[in-house]
Amino acid sequence: MIGVSARACRVMAILGLLVPSATILAGQARQPGPQAQAEPAPRWPDGHVNLGSTPEQKGYWEVRPGLGGAPRAADVPFQPWSRALYAYRTSRGDLYPPGVLCKPTAGPGFFNAPGFEIVEVPELKSIFFIGIAGPHSWRVVYMDGRPHPAADILRPTYFGHSVGHWEGDTLVVDSVGFNEKQWIVGAYPTTGQLHMTERISRPSLKSLAYEVTIDDPGAYTKPWSSRFTITETTASKWIPGGEPFEYICQDSRY
Secondary structure (H helix, E strand, O other), rough: OOHHHHHHHHHHHHHHHHHHHHHHHHHHOOOOOOOOOOOOOOOOOOOOOOOOOOOOOOOOEEEOOOOOOOOOOOHOOOOOOHOOOOOOHHHHHOOOOOOOOOOOOOHHOOOOOEEEEEEHHHHHHHEEEOOOOOOOEEEEEEOOOOOOOOOOOOOOOOOOEEEEEOOOOOOEEEOOOOOOOOOEEEEEEOOOOEEEEEEEEEEEEOOEEEEEEOOOOOOEOOOEEEEEEEEEOOEEEEEEEEOOOOOOOOOOOO
């Protein structure tokens, strides 16, 4: 009996040591842990943000349905003719945006599914936006400080003429010289008077913020804006290690 009691005492002593420890661990487990820190955006040697891939952190921006950003029609300052054209476009179930029919689209219309890549080439002092969908086209943003060409020699194109500069960690792109063959934001029309300003930033490795201001006195009574964001929680995402792939735009009878 003495031996059993001694053994029991030893067991009880061990349990006496273990129970408080288990209680402490359980209490610690219930405490909220620190929020995981988002990975920082990559940067160039001069310190400014890299909006695309690096040798150590390759990837591309994938776009899925629901990226959003276009304002409500009720909030857009239409002129009467542009309101009527917008209403006509949205009333037709068989009328598709030119981008769906393999035509280039500038502004936020460029950043459509399945995705895009942003490539900065310092030796060329240029940034390229490369689209996977549509006609396999790209936009170039000149970062060498050049001005826009004079209006009398500026040939209207799908992407216009774009120059850019950095404001802190935000790339600011100023574009003019557009044709009128595209739907830059949803079904909203634009004219050759369009002056477009885009602001793009990368708060962290897997997030991208985009905002565009449409200043087109030919179609609207005042400037207006559209925006979208890509984060780790949105359907559209940064795809680590991913690379742009071949995507053949469908044939069209138009």
